[in-house]
Amino acid sequence: MGERAMLHRLWDKWSSIYVAPDGGKALCGAAVVNLASDRPIRFPGLVLEQEGMELKSADVRPIIAGVRDYNLQNECIVLDSCKYFVTATYENMYCARREDAPTLPWGGAIIGRTPAYLVISKYQGTYGAAAKALAATEVLMEQITPRSS
Incomplete structure (x- = not known):
C-alpha cells in the first residue's frame, strides 16, 4: 500500500473518532500538511487531509516556516480567519489559544510536527477540551510517524 493511501486510511479512521465540525467530539477541525520534500508526496505545504477546516497551502506556509525556524511561539497563526497565539x-x-476567545466560545489549536507531516487541530472549550485535543492530536501523530527499524 502506498504512503498516500495509508495516510488516507489512517486519517479516515482517526477523524471519524475525534473530529466533528459541530463540536460534538474532541476536535472541531483538523488537517494534515506535508512537510518533507523528500517523501513520495513532494510538495511541502500541501494540505493532504482536512475536516472542519478550509486550509490552503498558502495558509499553512507561515506555520511551516515558524515550526522549521523554531519560532512559532513568536508568531500569530491564522486558521479559518481566526487568529491564534x-x-x-x-x-x-x-498549543495556541484563539485571540478572540473572550467574545466567542473558548477555543484553541494544537500544532504537532512529525518528521514528514504537520498535524493541525482545532478545539472549542477550555482546559478540559484542550487536554482532549492534545491527546487526540498525539494519537494521529503516533500513527503517521514512520517507525525506525
Whole structure:
C-alpha cells in the first residue's frame, strides 16, 4: 500500500473518532500538511487531509516556516480567519489559544510536527477540551510517524 493511501486510511479512521465540525467530539477541525520534500508526496505545504477546516497551502506556509525556524511561539497563526497565539510549547507540539476567545466560545489549536507531516487541530472549550485535543492530536501523530527499524 502506498504512503498516500495509508495516510488516507489512517486519517479516515482517526477523524471519524475525534473530529466533528459541530463540536460534538474532541476536535472541531483538523488537517494534515506535508512537510518533507523528500517523501513520495513532494510538495511541502500541501494540505493532504482536512475536516472542519478550509486550509490552503498558502495558509499553512507561515506555520511551516515558524515550526522549521523554531519560532512559532513568536508568531500569530491564522486558521479559518481566526487568529491564534502560541501559549505553550512541548517537544514537537505547540498549543495556541484563539485571540478572540473572550467574545466567542473558548477555543484553541494544537500544532504537532512529525518528521514528514504537520498535524493541525482545532478545539472549542477550555482546559478540559484542550487536554482532549492534545491527546487526540498525539494519537494521529503516533500513527503517521514512520517507525525506525
